[in-house]
Amino acid sequence: MDLPKPPKLVRFVVKNSLVGMVIGWLVASAVVYFDFNGFGSLVMESRHVVVALFIMFFSFGITFGFAYLTTAVLLLPTDKDDFDRV
Numbered sequence: 001m002d003l004p005k006p007p008k009l010v011r012f013v014v015k016n017s018l019v020g021m022v023i024g025w026l027v028a029s030a031v032v033y034f035d036f037n038g039f040g041s042l043v044m045e046s047r048h049v050v051v052a053l054f055i056m057f058f059s060f061g062i063t064f065g066f067a068y069l070t071t072a073v074l075l076l077p078t079d080k081d082d083f084d085r086v
Helices: 008-033 036-044 049-074 080-084
Strands: none
Touching: 008 036, 008 049, 036 049
């Protein structure tokens, strides 16, 4: 049984949100790995490393996901013919 293809707008939102979240996770990883302003060592020396990393990655993912999605929506073409090519 084949599942029906989701509507174009749903695919657009999910795809762009996931791309933004991945970018956010990469930025959060860079902040911890390169120890910007001592933040990486602060997190890694904490008593609750897993909780701190979860909060950081969750917040970066949500923020960058919404930012990327907002940018994609604002840059959508307004002409119907151009929109069909998206």
